[in-house]
Amino acid sequence: MSLNNAELDAVYLTLALASITTVLLLILGTPLAWWLSRRRGNLSAALEAVVAMPLILPPTVLGFYLLLLFAPNSALGQFWQQLTGSQLAFSFSALVIGSVLYSLPFVVQPLQSAFQRMPQGLLQAAATLGASPLDQFRSIVLPLTRRSFITAASLGFAHTVGEFGVVLMIGGNIPGETQVLSIAMYDAVESLRFVEAHRMAGALVLFSLALLFVLYRSDGYSWRVRA
Amino acid sequence: MNKLALHIGCHGDQGFTLQLDCELPGSGITAVYGPSGSGKSTLLDCIAGLREAAPGSIVRLGSHTWQDAGIAVPTWKRQIGYVFQDARLFPHLNVQQNLQYALTRRHQESKLHLSQVVNWLELDELLTSATDTLSAGQKQRVAIGRALVSSPHLLLLDEPLANLDHTSRQNCMRCLQRVSQDLQLPMLYVSHDIEEVSQLADYLLLLDGGRLVEQGSMFALSGRLDTRLAQEEQAAAILVARVARHDTQYGLTELDVEGHTLFVNHLAHAPGESRRIRIPARDVSVCRQRPRDSSILNILPVVLDEVEDTDNARLLLRLSLGSQYLLARITRRSAVELGLQVGDQLYAQIKSAALLTEASDSL
Numbered sequence: 186m187s188l189n190n191a192e193l194d195a196v197y198l199t200l201a202l203a204s205i206t207t208v209l210l211l212i213l214g215t216p217l218a219w220w221l222s223r224r225r226g227n228l229s230a231a232l233e234a235v236v237a238m239p240l241i242l243p244p245t246v247l248g249f250y251l252l253l254l255f256a257p258n259s260a261l262g263q264f265w266q267q268l269t270g271s272q273l274a275f276s277f278s279a280l281v282i283g284s285v286l287y288s289l290p291f292v293v294q295p296l297q298s299a300f301q302r303m304p305q306g307l308l309q310a311a312a313t314l315g316a317s318p319l320d321q322f323r324s325i326v327l328p329l330t331r332r333s334f335i336t337a338a339s340l341g342f343a344h345t346v347g348e349f350g351v352v353l354m355i356g357g358n359i360p361g362e363t364q365v366l367s368i369a370m371y372d373a374v375e376s377l378r379f380v381e382a383h384r385m386a387g388a389l390v391l392f393s394l395a396l397l398f399v400l401y402r403s404d405g406y407s408w409r410v411r412a
Numbered sequence: 413m414n415k416l417a418l419h420i421g422c423h424g425d426q427g428f429t430l431q432l433d434c435e436l437p438g439s440g441i442t443a444v445y446g447p448s449g450s451g452k453s454t455l456l457d458c459i460a461g462l463r464e465a466a467p468g469s470i471v472r473l474g475s476h477t478w479q480d481a482g483i484a485v486p487t488w489k490r491q492i493g494y495v496f497q498d499a500r501l502f503p504h505l506n507v508q509q510n511l512q513y514a515l516t517r518r519h520q521e522s523k524l525h526l527s528q529v530v531n532w533l534e535l536d537e538l539l540t541s542a543t544d545t546l547s548a549g550q551k552q553r554v555a556i557g558r559a560l561v562s563s564p565h566l567l568l569l570d571e572p573l574a575n576l577d578h579t580s581r582q583n584c585m586r587c588l589q590r591v592s593q594d595l596q597l598p599m600l601y602v603s604h605d606i607e608e609v610s611q612l613a614d615y616l617l618l619l620d621g622g623r624l625v626e627q628g629s630m631f632a633l634s635g636r637l638d639t640r641l642a643q644e645e646q647a648a649a650i651l652v653a654r655v656a657r658h659d660t661q662y663g664l665t666e667l668d669v670e671g672h673t674l675f676v677n678h679l680a681h682a683p684g685e686s687r688r689i690r691i692p693a694r695d696v697s698v699c700r701q702r703p704r705d706s707s708i709l710n711i712l713p714v715v716l717d718e719v720e721d722t723d724n725a726r727l728l729l730r731l732s733l734g735s736q737y738l739l740a741r742i743t744r745r746s747a748v749e750l751g752l753q754v755g756d757q758l759y760a761q762i763k764s765a766a767l768l769t770e771a772s773d774s775l
Contacts (some may be wrong), residue, residue, distance in 0.1 A: 309462050310500040312487040314562045320488075324513070327687035328504045 248354025299333030414438030414474035445615030493564030549580025608756030
C-alpha cells in the first residue's frame with residue numbers, strides 16, 4: 186500500500202509547512218519566552234493571554250480573522266501584493282503565518298517555564314566571569330534548557346502537522362500549494378474515497394504516536410536543576 | 413596608592429536601605445562584618461553591579477571606575493570576581509570546564525596560570541569530576557579557583573566558608589591568605605563569624621542596619637575598647653606571635669609574644685613563622701601578684717592601659733604587653749576589690765584552653 190502522487194504532494198507540503206513553522210517559531214518564540222519569563226506586569230500578562238489564545242479558541246475563529254486580514258483588498262494583502270507580486274490569501278505563505286500564530290503557545294510555554302526555572306544565580310556568576318548577556322544565554326541557558334527546546338520544537342511541529350481549521354479557512358484546498366495532509370484526508374472522506382482517507386489517517390496517527398512516544402521517553406518534561 | 417572608594421546608596425527589600433561612604437585599602441583582605449541583615453551581601457551586589465545602586469553612587473578602585481555620575485559599567489565588564497555562598501558552579505560543566513569558562517572569558521593578560529590555581533586550591537584530582545559529585549568544601553574551592561582564573565581586579569567573597577566543616581575551612585582560609593599575598597589581589601570578605609574574620613582580615617568594615625559602624629585595621633580595632641566589637645560577648649584581642657619551638661614531650665608549642673612565652677597546643681608550623689592568635693577577653697583574668705602553684709601555664713606581666721564599662725556588672729580591661737594588647741573581661745566587684753587603676757602592673761592569666769580555639773590552630 187503506497188501513497189499516490191497527490192498524497193505524496195500533501196505529505197511533502199505538510200512536512201515543509203511544519204518545518205518552516207517550527208524554525209520560525211523557535212526564532213520568534215525564544216526571545217518572546219525569555220521576555221515573558223523575566224517580566225511580571227499587565228503588559229506581560231496581556232501578551233501571555235494573547236499567546237495562549239489558540240489553546241482555547243476554535244481554529245476557525247482564528248482562521249476567519251486571518252482570512253479577513255489576508256484578503257487582497259486589505260492593507261496587509263495589498264502590501265504583500267506589492268512586495269511579492271502574488272496574493273497572500275490561499276497561498277503557502279499565508280499558511281505559514283497562520284501556523285506560526287496557531288502553534289505559538291506550544292513553543293512559547295515550554296520555553297517560558299524552562300527559563301523561569303533557570304536559576305538566576307548561575308547567570309549572575311557567569312556575568313561576574315565576564316560573560317555578556319548573549320554569551321550567558323548561549324553558554325548557560327541553552328545547554329541547561331536543551332530538553333525544553335526539543336520539547337517545544339516537537340510540540341510546535343506536531344501541532345502544525347495536526348492543524349486543520351485554520352488551514353481550511355485561509356488556505357483553501359489547492360493541491361501542491363495549500364492542500365496539507367489533514368485537508369487532503371478530509372477531502373477524500375468528503376468524496377467517499379475511504380481507502381485513501383484510511384491511508385492518510387493511519388499515517389497521521391502513527392506519526393503523532395511515534396513523536397509523542399519519543400518525546401515522553403526522552404524525559405523532556407522533567408528538566409531538573411542539578412545544583 | 414590604590415584605594416577602594418565606595419559611596420553607595422541602595423534600597424533593598426522591605427524598606428531596607430544601605431547607606432555607606434568609605435574608603436578601603438586597595439590591597440589585602442578587608443572583612444565586612446556584621447549581623448545578618450546588616451547589608452553585607454547587598455554591599456557586595458552593588459559593587460559587582462548585580463544590584464542597582466542609587467544615582468550618585470560611586471564604586472572605584474584606583475583607575476577603575478565602575479560606577480560614578482553617568483557611569484554604570486555592567487557586571488560582565490567590571491572584572492570583579494565574586495565567590496557566592498552557594499558556589500554556583502555550572503551544572504552542565506565539569507570542574508575543568510568550569511575553570512575553563514572563566515579562562516576563556518578573562519579580559520586582561522594575566523601571568524596567572526590555570527595550573528597555578530589548580531595547585532593552590534588542590535584541585536588536580538577533581539578536574540574531571542561532575543560538579544554534583546563534589547562536597548560543599550570542594551565546590552567552594554572550585555568556585556574560588558574559578559573566580560581567580562578570571563583574573564579579577566577585586567575579589568568579593570560572600571560567606572564562602574559558611575557551609576564548610578572545620579578542616580575544609582582551615583584549608584580554604586590558608587589558601588585565600590596565600591592568594592591575597594601572592595597575587596596582590598584585594599579582597600572583600602563578608603562574614604558574620606568573628607573568629608574567621610580575626611584570622612583572615614587585615615582591615616575591618618563593621619556594618620549594622622545598612623550603616624557603617626566602624627572601620628580600621630584589624631589590629632587597631634581589636635585593641636580598642638570603644639568599638640562595637642569590644643561590646644560583644646566574644647570580644648577578643650588579636651596578637652601576632654612567633655613560633656619559638658615545639659615541646660614534643662608535652663605536646664605543646666611555645667610562642668614568642670613580645671619577648672614573653674605563650675604555650676599553645678602543638679602546631680604544625682616551623683619555628684620562626686609568625687602567627688596570629690586570638691585571645692577572647694572572657695578567658696583572661698588579672699592578679700596583682702604572680703600566682704604561684706597555678707595550673708595555668710600562661711601568665712604574662714602586663715600594664716593596665718584602659719578600662720571600659722560594658723554593663724553594670726562587668727568591665728573590659730585593655731592590658732598592654734609590649735606594643736600589643738590583651739583584653740580581659742572581669743566583674744566590677746573584682747576591679748573594686750583589687751583597687752585597679754590605669755598604669756598598674758598586673759599579671760594576666762590566660763587559660764590555655766583559650767589558645768586552643770580555632771584561631772590558634774589556623775593561619
